[in-house]
Amino acid sequence: xxxxxxxxxxxxxxxxxxxxxxxxxxxxxxxxxxxxxxxxxxxxxxxxxxxxxxxxxxxxxxxxxxxxxxxxxxxxxxxxxxxxxxxxxxxxxxxxxxxxxxxxxxxxxxxxxxxxxxxxxxxxxxxxxxxxxxxxxxxxxxxxxxxxxxxxxxxxxxxxxxxxxxxxxxxxxxxxxxxxxxxxxxxxxxxxxxxxxxxxxxxxxxxxxxxxxxxxxxxxxxxxxxxxxxxxxxxxxxxxxxxxxxxxxxxxxxxxxxxxxxxxxxxxxxxxxxxxxxxxxxxxxxxxxxxxxxxxxxxxxxxxxxxxxxxxxxxxxxxxxxxxxxxxxxxxxxxxxxxxxxxxxxxxxxxxxxxxxxxxxxxxxxxxxxxxxxxxxxxxxxxxxxxxxxxxxxxxxxxxxxxxxxxxxxxxxxxxxxxx
Amino acid sequence: xxxxxxxxxxxxxxxxxxxxxxxxxxxxxxxxxxxxxxxxxxxxxxxxxxxxxxxxxxxxxxxxxxxxxxxxxxxxxxxxxxxxxxxxxxxxxxxxxxxxxxxxxxxxxxxxxxxxxxxxxxxxxxxxxxxxxxxxxxxxxxxxxxxxxxxxxxxxxxxxxxxxxxxxxxxxxxxxxxxxxxxxxxxxxxxxxxxxxxxxxxxxxxxxxxxxxxxxxxxxxxxxxxxxxxxxxxxxxxxxxxxxxxxxxxxxxxxxxxxxxxxxxxxxxxxxxxxxxxxxxxxxxxxxxxxxxxx
Numbered sequence: 132x133x134x135x136x137x138x139x140x141x142x143x144x145x146x147x148x149x150x151x152x153x154x155x156x157x158x159x160x161x162x163x164x165x166x167x168x169x170x171x172x173x174x175x176x177x178x179x180x181x182x183x184x185x186x187x188x189x190x191x192x193x194x195x196x197x198x199x200x201x202x203x204x205x206x207x208x209x210x211x212x213x214x215x216x217x218x219x220x221x222x223x224x225x226x227x228x229x230x231x232x233x234x235x236x237x238x239x240x241x242x243x244x245x246x247x248x249x250x251x252x253x254x255x256x257x258x259x260x261x262x263x264x265x266x267x268x269x270x271x272x273x274x275x276x277x278x279x280x281x282x283x284x285x286x287x288x289x290x291x292x293x294x295x296x297x298x299x300x301x302x303x304x305x306x307x308x309x310x311x312x313x314x315x316x317x318x319x320x321x322x323x324x325x326x327x328x329x330x331x332x333x334x335x336x337x338x339x340x341x342x343x344x345x346x347x348x349x350x351x352x353x354x355x356x357x358x359x360x361x362x363x364x365x366x367x368x369x370x371x372x373x374x375x376x377x378x379x380x381x382x383x384x385x386x387x388x389x390x391x392x393x394x395x396x397x398x399x400x401x402x403x404x405x406x407x408x409x410x411x412x413x414x415x416x417x418x419x420x421x422x423x424x425x426x427x428x429x430x431x432x433x434x435x436x437x438x439x440x441x442x443x444x445x446x447x448x449x450x451x452x453x454x455x456x457x458x459x460x461x462x463x464x465x466x467x468x469x470x471x472x473x474x475x476x477x478x479x480x481x482x483x484x485x486x487x488x489x490x491x492x493x494x495x496x497x498x499x500x501x502x503x504x505x506x507x508x509x510x511x512x513x514x515x516x517x518x519x520x521x522x523x524x525x526x527x528x529x530x531x532x533x534x535x536x537x538x539x540x541x542x543x544x545x546x547x548x549x550x551x
Numbered sequence: 552x553x554x555x556x557x558x559x560x561x562x563x564x565x566x567x568x569x570x571x572x573x574x575x576x577x578x579x580x581x582x583x584x585x586x587x588x589x590x591x592x593x594x595x596x597x598x599x600x601x602x603x604x605x606x607x608x609x610x611x612x613x614x615x616x617x618x619x620x621x622x623x624x625x626x627x628x629x630x631x632x633x634x635x636x637x638x639x640x641x642x643x644x645x646x647x648x649x650x651x652x653x654x655x656x657x658x659x660x661x662x663x664x665x666x667x668x669x670x671x672x673x674x675x676x677x678x679x680x681x682x683x684x685x686x687x688x689x690x691x692x693x694x695x696x697x698x699x700x701x702x703x704x705x706x707x708x709x710x711x712x713x714x715x716x717x718x719x720x721x722x723x724x725x726x727x728x729x730x731x732x733x734x735x736x737x738x739x740x741x742x743x744x745x746x747x748x749x750x751x752x753x754x755x756x757x758x759x760x761x762x763x764x765x766x767x768x769x770x771x772x773x774x775x776x777x778x779x780x781x782x783x784x785x786x787x788x789x790x791x792x793x794x795x796x797x798x799x800x801x802x803x804x805x806x807x808x809x810x811x812x813x814x815x816x817x818x819x820x821x822x823x824x825x826x827x828x829x830x831x832x833x834x835x836x837x838x839x840x841x842x843x844x845x846x
Contacts, residue, residue: 191642243830246837250586250645251785254777255833261774262826269819381770385649392646425661428653435647436632439639490661
């Protein structure tokens, strides 16, 4: 045993996270906010479990929805059996059922997928995902075909007076499991297995020479990750009360990849940010515009090209500058860049929305946007938005160069100070 | 017997189409180490471009113009997209093409709508080529085979007999040396990436009307060609060829056989077969049919 001083910062962060989970429904009141928060909780867990593969184990998976989806299917059957009175399990413990189901399928499929690493692993995981998806449509007895299987979460005796009828109770169930899952996954990163997973990610050859079987490490990491994915699947089953083929689809697998990468793969908490942004895109933005998938795809590509560390890396980059008290020098360049970005975004939104409106048959081509009304069939709005976009991009380029110069100068000075 | 013959021919023509797709993917992968996730999206673009061009001018100009257009788009993507991401490593490059696949699908939704378009086989290629006892074999299938074989032989000759082909081959294994000898390796990358995309586009031109041209066609074919690349062995052209024909024949036969096993018809299981093959192969021969690399 070695003596470890109390890590105060870590306690503050985790305590703060718990408080935030508890307070969120009160900070954002209303039914819409609550559904969104619940979905965010489910997605956070899912994205974190995905990052156990991509971020911590270096395994790029295109089929992670298999584990959450099959976990959800098992959960929906368990819930229906509880409803039929076959056996009794309190609803708050159902995520464990989903988790164990996910883990079992992780054992089964992981044996095959983790035989290889790198790009081949990615392709195999994609193949397994497609296989499971095809099976779902092939065996309607268990999977319910295209329509899926619906259920009712208000079964059995109320547990400690909770019926899980109202959305707020479901939210707190999700929040509790999400918090537990976060803590569990963080604890796993501190274990020898978690560290070896990092080693296998960074240099498999050296890990082999140290005496570890890289395949075995990948396998264990995948099995544990599929447990948490299964828990998130069970939570989504309890939340939506339906499980369908969409739950195991390539769309879901791609979604969790987008969310995790947007948030930031190199950092433990990155996927949390990514999940929040992703659910915001899906739930909130899809209500406003049909083009949300295009915006999400563009956002993802921008992150891949310009900030492969995700949003988390952009935030963390600022800390050394803030600590040195130099952030004030960057404030103006940042503000200018943000302004230019907004202008470019406005131009882009205008163009995209007009294209979508034109491609939609039978819908009026008159748009209401930014408090203006115009016809997408006439030329002036196209010229105007094209000009706005071009001007925005040009000024963004100039502003970004200015930020880069200032940033580089500050970094050099900080390095010089550190060396002195 | 005639059933067997016709199905074998169908299987081979589908397999050759798959090889047109997987060969481009394999070449780009072995040259640049990048798995182009959007490869099937270029196949889809080829089909849609051909639909548009053949509606305006005709099928024969489309056969040439659509692949060239797709190839040009591919080169632009390599020059202004992939090359920027290259410094962040292979995962970032793969993810870039993954995002690109999203964007192309959305663009297709946007321009041509969400349902299938009427991209038909041209009238002069419509009809039976020959009859065997009761079954007839369509001309278009024969045409597909002819185009695939011609293109593949041309590419093989170009890779082995021409100067640029030798440079490409050298750049596969020794890019630094080739660069030191004064060749522009990034430009070779761009050409090969564009060429692979053009090949996918051509497959789209001749496959789009043989099957169906719809926004879901990329997502339907993509996983199959990735399975072919894994089954054949990553980076092996010969392996990709064998695996393409194998999977092409397997799927054609599975769809048309009405045997049943334990209450499930073979034709129902057809979509799963390529993936099952992949799983079995991984268990018994992890490096693929003709792959050289393990792990």
